[in-house]
Amino acid sequence: MDQPLSKVMQQMGAAARDASRALAVASTATKSKALVTIAETLDAERAKIKEANAADLAAAQDDNIDQPLVDRLSLGDKGIDQMIAGLLQIDGLKDPIGEVTDLSYRPTGIQIGKMRVPLGVIGMIYESRPNVTVDAAALCLKAGNACILRGGSEAFLSNQAIAACVTKGVIAAGLPGACVQLVATTDRSAVGEMLKLDDFVDVIVPRGGKGLIERVSKETRIPVIKHLDGVCHVYIDAHAEPAKAIEIAFNSKAEKYAVCNAMETLLIHQQIAAEVLPPLVEKFVKANVELRGCERTAKVAGVGSASEADWSEEYLGPILAIKVVDGLDAAIEHINRYGSGHTDVIVTENYSHSRQFIQAVDSASVMVNASSQFADGFEYGLGAEVGISTDKLHARGPVGLEGLTSQKYVVYGDGEVRNR
Numbered sequence: 001m002d003q004p005l006s007k008v009m010q011q012m013g014a015a016a017r018d019a020s021r022a023l024a025v026a027s028t029a030t031k032s033k034a035l036v037t038i039a040e041t042l043d044a045e046r047a048k049i050k051e052a053n054a055a056d057l058a059a060a061q062d063d064n065i066d067q068p069l070v071d072r073l074s075l076g077d078k079g080i081d082q083m084i085a086g087l088l089q090i091d092g093l094k095d096p097i098g099e100v101t102d103l104s105y106r107p108t109g110i111q112i113g114k115m116r117v118p119l120g121v122i123g124m125i126y127e128s129r130p131n132v133t134v135d136a137a138a139l140c141l142k143a144g145n146a147c148i149l150r151g152g153s154e155a156f157l158s159n160q161a162i163a164a165c166v167t168k169g170v171i172a173a174g175l176p177g178a179c180v181q182l183v184a185t186t187d188r189s190a191v192g193e194m195l196k197l198d199d200f201v202d203v204i205v206p207r208g209g210k211g212l213i214e215r216v217s218k219e220t221r222i223p224v225i226k227h228l229d230g231v232c233h234v235y236i237d238a239h240a241e242p243a244k245a246i247e248i249a250f251n252s253k254a255e256k257y258a259v260c261n262a263m264e265t266l267l268i269h270q271q272i273a274a275e276v277l278p279p280l281v282e283k284f285v286k287a288n289v290e291l292r293g294c295e296r297t298a299k300v301a302g303v304g305s306a307s308e309a310d311w312s313e314e315y316l317g318p319i320l321a322i323k324v325v326d327g328l329d330a331a332i333e334h335i336n337r338y339g340s341g342h343t344d345v346i347v348t349e350n351y352s353h354s355r356q357f358i359q360a361v362d363s364a365s366v367m368v369n370a371s372s373q374f375a376d377g378f379e380y381g382l383g384a385e386v387g388i389s390t391d392k393l394h395a396r397g398p399v400g401l402e403g404l405t406s407q408k409y410v411v412y413g414d415g416e417v418r419n420r
Helices: 005-026 028-044 048-062 066-074 078-094 131-142 154-171 190-192 210-219 243-252 274-287 295-301 308-310 326-336 351-360
Strands: 098-104 109-119 123-126 148-149 181-183 203-207 231-238 263-269 290-293 319-325 343-347 364-366 404-410
Touching: 005 109, 005 123, 005 148, 005 181, 005 190, 005 308, 028 048, 028 078, 028 131, 028 154, 048 066, 048 078, 048 154, 066 154, 078 131, 123 131, 123 181, 123 190, 131 148, 131 154, 131 181, 131 326, 154 181, 190 210, 203 210, 203 308, 231 243, 231 326, 243 274, 263 274, 263 326, 274 290, 274 295, 274 319, 290 295, 295 319, 308 319, 308 326, 319 326, 326 351, 343 351
Parallel strands: 123 148, 123 203, 148 181, 231 263, 231 343, 263 319, 290 319, 343 364
Antiparallel strands: 098 109, 109 404
16 A cells, blocks of 8 residues: 555545445435346356455465364355355345334324434454455445445455455446445554544444454444354253254254354253253264263263353354253253353243243344254345344344444424424
């Protein structure tokens, strides 16, 4: 860069703010054209994208980057197809912008309602996964927000190749190119400079490791949408159907290890432990998952011992903590004490137990008889997500279109004046 990074980031922020005003009033048809053109361009440029990704993967191997990060970085034809599918799904969703709800008349004669509006400018900071470049851009565009994207250095070439496709689609739709901007440097100080853009950026969304998210939360005055940990649980109730419970628990852990919605602790009711644990342990052992259990787990299945620290650990790898509990209340208490408020599952055929679980467990996603790995924007029908929030304001769970919008009051009158 010929100019100081701080000045470059300020210029990007100002351009994003200007672009956000044009995008906020763009028609649904215009935004649709951008999304469809991006999808078509990704398909046409997939060879270039895979070539860039291969270069990133080779560099990651040379730098001895941890395998979970390498797994997230990899992007083949399947990954490109998923990005395209996500774009088209987002395109097919109802445009939330401009929707007016809750209209009501006041005794004074005025009519009051709420209009759905964009947040403005979204700053996205993320690691490894290059598909986030498309997910974030698509959701922001559909929700009428400009965005500044800062991907990880390990995915630098992949992100540039994908961002070039995004820019083509945005410009083809007649929108300002600054609607989506990728920070074109691997300089780590770019993150710090983005966190200073409180005059231009309305929300920061960090998506990556705990260290990144903690840093963002501490260093910026800009509101942050985030989750720190993904300590997810599956509780197998005494009233669970054993075969179903085994499949759900195994998939919740082993479908993908290095994801925030993977099960990290398995809880099992003492009455069903002897029936479910041995075959489930056998499946995990065959999958090379290291098992750490409480004393009662060890007696039933002969696994290694879990420490106190294991109950709050996010492994992001083939390690699982297992605890046999006295019942539903004990399971809920454990989850609310050690969990991260991300995603928790009950497996049961007892309706009352399922109702108690979903009411009492204080997490962003609570599931009944389904794998925790469904906690994902695409699977929830959001098209994609910019991240998952475990905060309670302003969005919670997978953050899709609605999470990237706000509401403002609109008032209709016909000459009414206020008389105190």
